[in-house]
Amino acid sequence: MSQGNRRGRRMKAIAEDVGPHRRELAVALRDLIHASLPAGTPAGTLAELTNGTARSTLFHVLAGRRVPSWSTMEDLLDACATVRQIPSLLESVSRQGSGRRVTQIRASSEEHERFQRLWLNAHSEMTVERLADDPHLAADHAAALRLASPSVAPPWRTAPPGHRRTRPWGGEPETVSVPEAMEAVRLAHLRVKEATTELARAQDGLDRALARQEQAAMVDELMAFKNLREAAEVRQRITRLLVQLQSRLHDRTHPLPAKDRKTGLRIEEELREWLVRLAMADDDQDPEARRATREDVRQKLEQVRNRFSRIGISA
Incomplete structure (x- = not known):
């Protein structure tokens, strides 16, 4: 397929079976891309301003079929901010071809925080769906979470028939249910969200300290x-x-x-x-x-x- 055809690829509609949180993330990202790219520019051309995000990954995310890593989300947000500030950069980078490093303009902290909330909800939704489809995976996942955080006490103590598993690390048999695993995942995501907020605050404090040092x-x-x-x-x-x-x-x-x-x-x-x-x-x-x-x-x-x-x- 030619380069021109790839650029002209249109976004697929979001499927009906996509969960509400993944749909919300996909719609918000579509709106951001449409508001950022020049009129008439296909959404796939945004990949030209990212640092390693493939076009296929971008279209899967926009269709709600995939929840990318947070680093990929940041790459897309910063690419949108870059093309809004310097629209002509898209044309010049396209002429250079792929495999080059793009100097991006960082998106605003408000935009990062808004999409981080959407991403956490979508990521949690997809994880819960995967665990619901595979009870054995849910059992291993919940057990591993409790091993990493012994203070987390799931509210359920019984497992559905046939879902009894042995701890992979040895010890007493461990029984977990899908609801228990889902609750453990939810609590883990809450801790991730709190840790991310603390990290953002610490980074802001570091940036302020560096600015003061530079000013001094x-x-x-x-x-x-x-x-x-x-x-x-x-x-x-x-x-x-x-x-x-x-x-x-x-x-x-x-x-x-x-x-x-x-x-x-x-x-x-x-x-x-x-x-x-x-x-x-x-x-x-x-x-x-x-x-x-x-x-x-x-x-x-x-x-x-x-x-x-x-x-x-x-x-």
């Missing part, structure tokens, strides 16, 4: 850049004053009086000393010490302003 790192980088700029400005000011002072001290056309020349030489010595202090402060590991040194040098420059003006230099 950005603030530190900005402060470091600001400190470096301030230090450079102080050095430039001192260097400029040194150049002006040396030019004035060596001016033979308008020589300084002896007293002012002596003042200029002392100022030159102080300026060089301040440059040395700033260089030493750069090697200091304590940012507060570096900041204090720069502030002290800046104040000293303000204090000698009058001394500079006496020898004809604007500080």
